[in-house]
Amino acid sequence: MNEENIKLKEELIAYSKQIGIDKIGFASAGVFTGLKERLITQQELNYQSGFEEPDIKKRTNPELIVPKAKSIIAIALAYPSKMKDAPRSTREERRGIFCRASWGVDYHDILREKLRLLEAFIKEKRPDALMKSMVDTGELSDRAVAERAGIGWSGKNCAIITPEFGSYVYLGEMITTLPFEPDTPLEDNCGTCNKCVEVCPTGALVQGGQLDSNKCIAFLTQTKGFLAEEYRTKLGNRLYGCDTCQTVCPENKGKDFHLHPEMEPDPEIVKPKLKPLLTISNREFKENFGKISGSWRGKKPIQRNAIIALAHYKDTSAIPDLLSLLENDPRPVIRGTAAWAVGRIGDKQALVSLQNYKATEKDPEVLKELENGINMLTE
Known part of the structure; x- marks a missing residue:
């Protein structure tokens, strides 16, 4: 890993904090072999929702999305788990509830803007770099990328669990042709809890x-x-x-x-x-x-x-x-x-x-x- 890329990684980490990214990690852009096997099993068992990218090769091989991809940058933003001044559901006025991940402005827009800023920062430093960012609806599995990049471990509840924020995080990622030193994945901490x-x-x-x-x-x-x-x-x-x-x-x-x-x-x-x-x-x-x-x-x-x-x-x-x-x-x-x-x-x-x-x-x-x-x- 040359000094230029080491320096850029350090600068990216510092810049990510400036623009309000709560956690950032770096991973290789190699094929997600284990994920590929799991997705094939999911498909065979008809466990998929139909909202996913149907092409398993695209979901597991970043190079099919960005040719000559070398790294993936993963980001996480923490969201609230408690509501201030929550109205009470009464016998006269019953209320429904939206899940926590749908509170506030649509997280797709929030994370896409953070990734856009990261892309602009990289382009200024390395105009030759190719990049593609995605949040939730992209080809890659946000969870698999975050796991590989050391953002958190993949919990039994099928969510990424971070030591700092629990699983209350939104995830996004960017595939790039720049070769960054990958971070170390975290150890699974679910243990016997079920x-x-x-x-x-x-x-x-x-x-x-x-x-x-x-x-x-x-x-x-x-x-x-x-x-x-x-x-x-x-x-x-x-x-x-x-x-x-x-x-x-x-x-x-x-x-x-x-x-x-x-x-x-x-x-x-x-x-x-x-x-x-x-x-x-x-x-x-x-x-x-x-x-x-x-x-x-x-x-x-x-x-x-x-x-x-x-x-x-x-x-x-x-x-x-x-x-x-x-x-x-x-x-x-x-x-x-x-x-x-x-x-x-x-x-x-x-x-x-x-x-x-x-x-x-x-x-x-x-x-x-x-x-x-x-x-x-x-x-």
Whole structure:
């Protein structure tokens, strides 16, 4: 490793602190052989969510993304785990919750800007360098890169756990043709602890470090169709994402960092009242929720999840709102989920309404949910 690259690495570390990067690490750009084997297994078991880059070769070989790649720079930014002045959910006004990773401004934008600044810094020093940065939606696995770069170890909850910030960190990386001295990966500190696997609401953590994405509540909250009934009762009041495997982790105990003002949550946005969400317009949704990462799939999944949350609370005051959806909403998923929710809440006075809607409904899936709701009310 020549002195020029050693000096540039030191300068990059110093500059990263100046621009608010909480942790930076360097890794080789060699093929991620172990990851490749795991991804093939995931694919064979149908454990993938469908949101990932489908080409396993691209996910595991940085040179296919940046020719002659030599290094990967990994970064991590810590986000808050506790909300100041969190509003309480009351019997009159039930509330839902967005996961911690969706608090504040969309982290994709925050990390991309940090990586853009790093790229500009490198270009000024080494105009010949080639680079490509990515956050979450890129070809590479953020977690595999962070693990190799010594940012943290890969926990049994499938999150990167850092000694300093626990797993409450956003990750991003940059592939470059510059050869930097790689940092040393950290030793796995999960040991015999298996809490995250044991308390996963849906059993999505098949075993430590292996996730069936199709069962994961964080994934399920982002789907747009009907949610399988077996998962509806596990959703609770979650509108987007799930924090259970993080909140039970001993490594996260006492970890709460407020280092970036743009990551601070607006309590009324990340813990919103449920009933107003049922009829929110596209414009209102974009104005209120557009800046957070949990809005990326649009309002429909959030509204469906809000209906399920009202059923979770057995909120009888929401019955008129749910029946209004059955009568007026053009989307079968919303009508059908509302029909199920009315039955789940158990207000027998709504039975006649469900029977009337069944007589006029044409969609087969909604009819099935209406029948389900009626059965619950006549048991």
